[in-house]
Amino acid sequence: MNKNGYGNLCELITAARTRAKKGEYLVRPRDIAAPPPALAALRGMPDCQLVLLPRYGAPAAELEKQAAWLLQDAPGRARIAMTLHFRSKDEAHKSCEPLSVLRWHRRGSRNLAR
Secondary structure, three states, X not given: OOHHHHHHHHHHHHHHHHOOOOOOOOXXXXXXXXXXXXXXXXXXXXXXXXXXXXXXXXXXHHHHHHHHHHHHHOOOOEEEOOOOOOOOOHHHHHOOHHHHHHHHHHHHOOOOOO
């Protein structure tokens, strides 16, 4: 992330804080995909990495929808964060097809965050 990305992130956080209770944030997918005119510069969150944190045990259809949205709105900047709980669903969680698609796109990207 650079100075422009940091500014975009700060703007998104400010917008998210204004619509939630004190101490909470509310970010909606449309804030990134199709923000209101006052926040048009945030469309796709330029110069920022977007990270999908899949809900543990989420069905594949839910993850597929989230991964498709992320790949569309942040091409080359989509990442995955995964929490494993050392439980019986860990292997299924790691091997979910939509997450594999994101992994493949990340390997194919030239601008990988390390």
